[in-house]
Amino acid sequence: MCHEEIEHRKLAAGGRNAVEAGRTAICLVGAARRFELTGPSIVRNVLAQYPQADLFLSPMGIQGLLQYFNLVQGCMDLIKSHESRENFTYDWIVRTRVDGFWAGPLEPSSFIPNTYVIPEGSRHGGLNDSLGIGKRDISAMALSRLSTPDNLVAAGYSGLNSETAFLTQMKLGQVSTQEHSFQFCIMSDRRYSFPPSQYTTPVASLDIHGPLNGAKCRPCRDPYVGQEADEIWAKLDTNRGWVEWRNGALGLCNATSEWEKDWGEVFDVMVGPIAAAERKRVAAMSVEECVSDLGVFMGKTAQWKSPDPVHICQLGLAKRTIVQSISS
Known part of the structure; x- marks a missing residue:
């Protein structure tokens, strides 16, 4: 050996x-x-x-x-x-x-x-x-x-x-x-044509029951699943080596538009109670709480080559407010 x-x-x-x-x-x-x-x-x-x-x-x-x-x-x-x-x-x-x-x-x-x-x-x-x-x-x-x-x-x-x-x-x-195999995917806000053509990037549903291995993903209501999803996956270019999708293993989102207005509720159902609780906590977070959390995160780093936590939180929470106002 x-x-x-x-x-x-x-x-x-x-x-x-x-x-x-x-x-x-x-x-x-x-x-x-x-x-x-x-x-x-x-x-x-x-x-x-x-x-x-x-x-x-x-x-x-x-x-x-x-x-x-x-x-x-x-x-x-x-x-x-x-x-x-x-x-x-x-x-x-x-x-x-x-x-x-x-x-x-x-x-x-x-x-x-x-x-x-x-x-x-x-x-x-x-x-x-x-x-x-x-x-x-x-x-x-x-x-x-x-x-x-x-x-x-x-x-x-x-x-x-x-x-x-x-x-x-x-x-x-x-x-x-x-x-x-790894249980992670890349959150994507980008819009993609649907159904995806042979060379178009598919966006997987976040309803994860198996490894997504870094595929593009998002939460979506009523994803294409089962045979309906399999038929779409089968038409894609196999040389790109997409993640395993056969036998209904992977759902697909129609990503031609922005995330749905109630995406938070969809996300909570798909990912389970722990991740859902984390999302809700962040959704209600103040700038001060955000800075405190990022301070803990920053404390774990050997080197922080990134903007100041205050700037990150002000920018991120301002964007959150804009998105919430548009969705309401």
Whole structure:
């Protein structure tokens, strides 16, 4: 039995305690879309599962693929800076998105030595890049996205999207990858044509009974389910590697319009009492309470590369007021 397999079996046997025996960095990247919903789920199902881990935050500024690569690589830069100051190196790095809603915990079985673990599905011809877990050296290779374009061009590649660039990057770096199932999805306010055409992005219903692995999602009343949903999924481009949908496993939302006016009630029914209670608490939150909560969140971070909590709360709660006035 090789050393890597022995270590993986120890991790599997020891579970969360075995992971916590090493140092773990958890980095959140991207825009805080629907953070009032995603934030509590990340705290509960990711951060609280590994309380000894250090948190890093790298928020989105401008849009675009290069900016996304900059965010991902910026995550590694923050970690390196902290390591240098504190004179140690992390054993594990988890990179996920701020706009990801977690319906279940991040399991210790996803920590595998010498392998970069990613979600199943949503491959778009390459590798799903909405989440990644790996040892520090492998993660450093996986998170070096900003230097990817030049390296790929030098190797003769062009015209790649984020997922195919990621796949090629990992192949060139000879990094082993493995797909796992994860109970999280990416909250989306974007509008998409429906029913989705062969190359259009589908939006899954948040009524989660299985792993969504980073698929786009939203709460919606009367989602398309069962055979009706299966017939729509079957028409989509299989090369994109969508999440498992067969036998009615995944419902679909008609995302041609904004979220429904009563989306909060729909969300509460779909996600269960804990997440529903968190949403209601945030919906009634004052700026002072928001700042206090963000202060606790900020206290968990090793580095906070983000606006001041007061500014975040004033901006976020102002937007909430506008949305509520429109919906009423």
